[in-house]
Structures are given as C-alpha cells and as structure tokens.
C-alpha cells in the first residue's frame with residue numbers, strides 16, 4: 001500500500017464508522033421521538049457520508065483490482081457488499097425524498113447489508129492486525145491451510161452476526177392477537193365485535209413485521225376516552241367509547257408502507273369510514289382539510305377533504321379481527337392505504353375540519369408533503 005492508499009483506506013474506515021453510527025440512530029424505533037428534530041440533519045449527514053464513501057470506493061477501484069488479483073476473497077466480497085449496500089442506501093434516500101418508489105423490504109435489505117458489511121469490515125481489520133501477512137504470501141501448505149481456516153471462521157462469524165440482526169428487531173412477526181407480540185394497555189369495554197369477514201380475517205392474516213413507532217409515550221385508553229369531530233362542521237360530535245364501537249364499520253384488506261422502506265401486506269382492517277364521520281358531522285363548505293390529532297398529544301397530520309373521503313380511508317378499530325393493541329395505535333387508528341403510513345395517525349382521538357393547510361409532525365421534519373405511494377395516482 002502506498003501512503004495515499006493508506007490514507008484513503010483510513011478515510012473509508014472512518015466513513016464506515018460514521019455510517020454505522022448514524023444509520024443505527026436513524027433505524028432504532030425508540031429514538032424516533034428523542035431525535036425527531038435532528039432527524040433531517042442526521043439523515044442528510046448519513047447520505048452525504050454515504051456519497052463520500054461511494055466516491056472513495058470508486059477512486060480506489062484500481063487498488064481493489066490489484067488486491068483481487070492477489071486473490072484475497074475478503075476484499076472482493078467486501079466490495080460486493082459495499083456496492084449492494086450503497087445501491088440500497090441511495091434508493092432509500094431517493095425514496096425518502098419522494099423521488100422513487102420504495103420496495104417493501106428495502107430498509108431490511110439495507111440494514112442486513114450494513115450489519116454484514118460492518119461485521120466483514122471488522123473481521124478485515126482484526127485480521128489485518130493479527131495476521132498482517134497477505135494470504136498470497138502464505139506460500140507453504142501449513143500457513144495456507146491456517147489462513148484458510150482463519151478466513152472461513154471469520155466469514156462464518158461475520159455471516160452469523162449479519163443474520164443475528166433479525167433478533168435485534170422488535171417483536172412483531174406474530175399476529176397481534178398473540179399477547180406476547182404487542183403490548184396493549186387499553187382497558188375499554190365493550191370490545192368491538194368483529195364482523196364475519198374480519199374473523200377469520202378475509203385477508204388470511206397480515207404478512208410482514210410492524211415496527212412499533214411513536215414519538216411520544218404511548219397513551220393508554222380507559223373509560224375517559226373520547227373521539228371528537230369538530231372545526232368547520234354544522235354538527236360537532238363527541239363520541240364516548242360505547243357510542244364509537246356502535247358506529248357502522250367496513251372491512252378491507254390493504255397494504256401498509258412506511259416511507260422509510262418497510263411494508264406489511266394483506267392486513268384485514270375493520271373500521272369506520274372517515275367519509276361517514278365527515279358526513280354525519282355535516283362539513284361546512286368553507287372546510288378544505290381534515291386535521292388528524294393523536295391522543296399522544298404530539299402527533300398530527302392532515303388530509304385534503306377529497307383524500308379524506310376516499311372509500312378506503314377509515315378509522316380502524318380491529319386488525320385481523322382483533323382490537324388494535326395500543327402498540328399499533330389502538331383503540332382507534334387512521335388507515336390511509338394509498339399513502340405512506342405517516343398519514344396513518346395512531347391513537348386517533350380527534351378530527352378537525354380546517355380551511356388552511358396544516359403540516360404534519362413528520363412533514364415538518366422532512367417527510368414529503370406528497371404521501372401517495374403510487375405517484376401515478
């Protein structure tokens with residue numbers, strides 16, 4: 001290695017550490033609240049360092065070529081992982097700002113590659129410390145075999161670490177009816193009775209994993225729970241729980257997409273159509289937007305009136321035939337299947353008709369104002 005190569009090598013290592021740290025901060029669901037205001041900068045920083053990393057790699061392709069010629073499989077594999085990692089990262093970045101559609105499992109793939117890449121890089125560094133001699137120089141059979149075993153062990157360790165991220169994720173692969181899967185602190189009676197289509201769920205049960213997101217402590221609903229329809233309406237309403245569970249509900253099967261790159265599919269939701277609540281409240285002609293308020297006291301979002309009236313927009317009370325647990329936004333959460341899930345306000349307790357646009361919690365912090373999943377729509 002020349003001095004210049006050493007320097008870029010060190011820079012790559014520093015960039016990798018910065019990417020791992022900022023990436024982890026961006027990923028961890030529990031940090032969404034505490035780091036909410038820093039999130040746009042954290043994300044921009046992560047992307048800029050990612051671009052710098054890509055540029056450094058590109059500038060060093062001749063060096064990697066040479067290393068590959070020395071038949072060091074670690075370098076070539078590291079390079080392959082890094083390229084896949086950068087591609088998924090760039091895709092996420094473009095999707096995040098609303099310029100590209102995001103496949104449902106992009107975030108999981110990026111995270112997997114990140115953990116795999118970091119583990120491999122760590123192994124690469126440790127190996128360089130402990131066995132500084134290049135593999136190609138280990139000419140005699142004993143050294144060759146030993147080098148092979150060290151390599152094999154290192155790769156095994158790196159791969160198992162890469163696979164271990166699955167267990168680091170919060171629970172949620174199981175159906176929400178499994179009390180172990182999601183916490184539920186709600187104590188409302190009577191529970192909503194599932195419609196026949198809802199139980200067993202016509203969708204066959206949802207596919208995928210919810211990440212439990214919140215930016216404030218999760219509120220628990222008891223008999224003091226109320227649902228308010230107010231603002232520019234002729235007939236404002238305040239429903240208590242008993243009245244609310246008695247309202248007409250519909251059942252639908254829909255997919256759920258977070259703009260951060262993860263999806264849950266074929267969820268059977270049962271809920272009150274938002275259009276029904278609007279009609280019952282007699283919306284005034286001056287109203288143009290529906291402001292959505294969460295019982296956490298912090299989270300809000302908004303829909304234009306015509307979006308709010310789409311026939312698949314509902315205030316859901318049941319998921320796959322069971323009351324929505326508090327972790328997933330119960331007792332009542334908004335569902336807007338055609339938009340990214342930041343519109344799906346959890347612990348929805350009030351809707352307010354307004355005539356001025358309102359910027360939601362995450363839209364104020366960098367999420368695109370256009371939340372349509374299908375941009376052709």
Ligand SMILES: Nc1nc2c(c(=O)[nH]1)N[C@H]1C(S)=C(S)[C@@H](COP(=O)(O)O)O[C@H]1N2
Nearest residue numbers: 211212213214215258294299341342344346
């Ligand atoms: N009240 C509230 N609603 C919210 C959020 C939140 O933090 N607080 N996060 C939003 C985002 S960005 C997503 S992806 C989904 C996550 O839903 P889940 O926690 O049920 O997986 O909820 C949305 N609704």
Ligand SMILES: [Mo]
Nearest residue numbers: 258259260342
């Ligand atoms: Mo999200």
